Amino acid sequence: MEISDEQSMEMSTVDRHHLPAPSSHGNGDAAGVEADVEEEHLWPTKDGPLPIFLKFENVEYRVKMTLKNPLTAARVAFASQTRVDQGSSCKHILKGIAGSVDPGEILALMGPSGSGKTTLLKILGGRLSGGIKGQITYNDTPYSPSLKRRIGFVTQDDVLFPQLTVEETLVFAAFLRLPARMSKQQKRDRVDAIIAELNLERCRHTKIGGAFVRGVSGGERKRTSIGYEILVDPSLLLLDEPTSGLDSTSASKLIVVLQRLAKARRTIITTIHQPSSRMFHMFDKLLLISDGHAIYHGKARDCMPYFASLGFSPEIPMNPAEFLLDLATGNLDDITAPDALLRAASDFAPEEFRSQVIRHLQLKHRSSAAAAAGGGGGRRAAPSEQLRLAVLTRKAGRRGNSIGWFQQFAVLSRRTLRERTVDYLDKMRFAQAVGVALLLGLLWWRSSADDEAGLRDQVGLIFYICIFWTSSSLFGSVYVFPFEKLYLVKERQAGMYSLSAYYFSSTLCDAVPHVAYPVLFTAVLYFMAGLRRTPASFSLTLLATLLVVFTSQGAGELLGAAILSVKRAGVMASLLLMLFLLTGGYYVQHIPAFVAWLRYVSFMHYGFNLLLKAQYHGHLAFDCGGARGCRPLQSSPTFDTVDLDGGASEVWILLAMAAAYRVVAYFCLLKRISLMPL
Numbered sequence: 001m002e003i004s005d006e007q008s009m010e011m012s013t014v015d016r017h018h019l020p021a022p023s024s025h026g027n028g029d030a031a032g033v034e035a036d037v038e039e040e041h042l043w044p045t046k047d048g049p050l051p052i053f054l055k056f057e058n059v060e061y062r063v064k065m066t067l068k069n070p071l072t073a074a075r076v077a078f079a080s081q082t083r084v085d086q087g088s089s090c091k092h093i094l095k096g097i098a099g100s101v102d103p104g105e106i107l108a109l110m111g112p113s114g115s116g117k118t119t120l121l122k123i124l125g126g127r128l129s130g131g132i133k134g135q136i137t138y139n140d141t142p143y144s145p146s147l148k149r150r151i152g153f154v155t156q157d158d159v160l161f162p163q164l165t166v167e168e169t170l171v172f173a174a175f176l177r178l179p180a181r182m183s184k185q186q187k188r189d190r191v192d193a194i195i196a197e198l199n200l201e202r203c204r205h206t207k208i209g210g211a212f213v214r215g216v217s218g219g220e221r222k223r224t225s226i227g228y229e230i231l232v233d234p235s236l237l238l239l240d241e242p243t244s245g246l247d248s249t250s251a252s253k254l255i256v257v258l259q260r261l262a263k264a265r266r267t268i269i270t271t272i273h274q275p276s277s278r279m280f281h282m283f284d285k286l287l288l289i290s291d292g293h294a295i296y297h298g299k300a301r302d303c304m305p306y307f308a309s310l311g312f313s314p315e316i317p318m319n320p321a322e323f324l325l326d327l328a329t330g331n332l333d334d335i336t337a338p339d340a341l342l343r344a345a346s347d348f349a350p351e352e353f354r355s356q357v358i359r360h361l362q363l364k365h366r367s368s369a370a371a372a373a374g375g376g377g378g379r380r381a382a383p384s385e386q387l388r389l390a391v392l393t394r395k396a397g398r399r400g401n402s403i404g405w406f407q408q409f410a411v412l413s414r415r416t417l418r419e420r421t422v423d424y425l426d427k428m429r430f431a432q433a434v435g436v437a438l439l440l441g442l443l444w445w446r447s448s449a450d451d452e453a454g455l456r457d458q459v460g461l462i463f464y465i466c467i468f469w470t471s472s473s474l475f476g477s478v479y480v481f482p483f484e485k486l487y488l489v490k491e492r493q494a495g496m497y498s499l500s501a502y503y504f505s506s507t508l509c510d511a512v513p514h515v516a517y518p519v520l521f522t523a524v525l526y527f528m529a530g531l532r533r534t535p536a537s538f539s540l541t542l543l544a545t546l547l548v549v550f551t552s553q554g555a556g557e558l559l560g561a562a563i564l565s566v567k568r569a570g571v572m573a574s575l576l577l578m579l580f581l582l583t584g585g586y587y588v589q590h591i592p593a594f595v596a597w598l599r600y601v602s603f604m605h606y607g608f609n610l611l612l613k614a615q616y617h618g619h620l621a622f623d624c625g626g627a628r629g630c631r632p633l634q635s636s637p638t639f640d641t642v643d644l645d646g647g648a649s650e651v652w653i654l655l656a657m658a659a660a661y662r663v664v665a666y667f668c669l670l671k672r673i674s675l676m677p678l
Contacts (some may be wrong), residue, residue, distance in 0.1 A: 035632075051232045054266045055140075058098060059134035061119055064131075097116070104266070105284040106258055108283040108285070109287050110272060110273075110289070116289055121271055147326055152236070154238065157538070158219065161419045161487065162211075167292070176408065177464050185438050197261075203216045222254055226239070239268070241271055248278075253274065274319075277322050285299060313335070316333060337357070342354065409501045412506075418513075433520055433521045437520075444461045447461070461529060467581060469548050471547060473550075483566065499670055526538060541615075547651065549609070550654075550658045552603070558665040561671070580602040584602060606657075616639070
């Protein structure tokens with residue numbers, strides 16, 4: 001989906017408010033505030049988060065969906081009541097939402113699925129751009145990229161590394177997000193305080209866990225996600241469906257935690273689908289959304305009297321949240337309604353009548369004096385608070401990343417090693433390397449190249465070494481970025497580190513097993529198979545194997561970064577492996593001229609040639625027992641396309657290919673990640 005240029009001109013961006021100009025007699029106070037801010041030495045602030053008064057008015061959001069099939073476009077337009085123009089439809093998601101929330105309050109965004117709750121939450125958190133219209137102010141100042149350091153965003157799905165413990169998750173996040181001027185001990189103390197505040201002491205040394213790893217409970221995982229965000233003491237905390245998947249008791253405990261966080265002058269907004277009665281009364285404010293429109297905004301405890309004043313009330317004992325969601329969907333089962341509205345029911349089909357109910361509630365909300373006051377009655381921050389926020393956000397923007405590049409690289413490397421240690425030291429991986437080496441060693445036990453048959457057997461072994469390490473390295477690296485893309489997008493949006501620091505740390509850490517296992521494999525197989533027992537031949541064979549491994553790893557990273565899909569990356573890796581295997585120079589030596597160029601892009605071709613040169617030289621004799629007497633190896637048909645004494649240019653070619661793959665992979669990852677929403 002994309003916004004057209006015409007629509008971009010048609011829809012204004014978020015309107016910007018400017019700070020009020022201080023009066024002449026207030027200049028001294030303003031200067032004093034700015035001086036006090038500049039003298040702060042701790043971050044987060046010593047007195048807790050800076051209060052944020054959030055206000056939004058007439059917020060609209062629309063996207064353009066390009067539909068190539070006109071019939072599909074017509075169906076989408078009919079189903080969603082969107083405008084269709086020449087195969088494209090413009091979908092209006094938010095249609096003039098207004099509201100406010102003050103420090104110390106929890107605002108709940110409620111509504112049926114697809115009503116626009118999460119979209120509004122992302123807009124308030126600065127995570128959506130383009131197609132936005134309206135006014136959004138934070139202490140009467142507009143949003144700026146530097147303000148995101150004051151905003152914490154907890155996504156619906158907990159994006160946490162499964163192999164890390166709760167404490168490790170928070171410690172690594174603290175090392176990356178908190179400023180360099182804080183010592184490691186201060187950062188650890190901050191983590192300890194968060195763990196105590198969120199009641200995570202019992203599980204601090206338990207792994208987060210995931211689909212294949214046992215870990216903490218759902219409530220503990222969600223509290224860890226919240227702790228991940230409040231490490232930097234955000235002023236505004238946004239949560240998307242934080243109680244999703246939790247039982248009622250765990251969900252209620254989580255809301256109690258949010259209440260405690262709000263008491264520390266934080267502004268909290270959360271989307272929630274259908275809370276229990278107890279949870280519902282824990283919220284301070286409620287914004288009820290239906291089909292992109294607000295139908296109630298005000299104090300949560302006042303919503304039932306408000307709808308009763310409009311003639312809507314439950315006929316049976318009912319959870320307030322269930323009652324509100326029924327109204328938001330136009331369902332009046334077991335709900336009394338105004339007589340005028342009920343009389344009109346016979347004139348409409350059931351679906352049309354529901355639309356009329358929703359329309360009625362929208363109009364009542366717009367015309368209601370109480371709702372208008374709730375939509376625009378948020379307190380304004382004092383001028384000194386406005387200036388204080390402006391100075392702090394400017395300072396946050398100048399800071400950029402909290403720590404330097406090399407510190408980011410060091411922290412990310414430790415975290416990557418800790419997270420992937422299970423994969424690096426996997427028993428099956430070790431058994432594969434040693435087991436295959438032993439099997440090959442037994443099959444080629446003390447092989448020799450004394451005759452043509454023995455030579456062909458050894459060359460077959462050498463090509464199998466290429467196949468084994470190419471496939472192992474290619475498939476071992478192609479899934480790294482597709483599996484970690486969600487973590488990467490989340491942490492990049494939070495501004496935790498630069499992409500280059502992540503990429504280099506990931507590549508370097510993955511190189512450790514890609515060195516250890518080939519060395520072990522070669523040491524076991526080399527002498528069992530009877531290959532040439534000279535230091536030079538062994539060293540060059542190991543070097544050629546490692547070059548094949550590193551180049552295959554780079555090719556896998558490139559495929560993974562360019563595709564970022566586990567399924568499609570695996571398919572493309574299989575096709576690439578098949579292509580390089582067929583053009584490697586073993587199965588087909590004399591490739592037709594019109595496809596001969598394929599062998600020059602096949603790193604398996606260069607690796608195979610280098611392994612052959614490590615074992616054989618053209619002047620060496622073989623087949624001495626034959627009728628023609630001893631012959632030089634170069635005369636064997638096996639080496640028709642290989643110059644055994646032609647030098648080791650393949651080393652530099654493989655090094656260049658390995659470097660080129662990684663450079664292109666980095667830029668592919670940079671482009672793809674920047675386009676991916678969380």
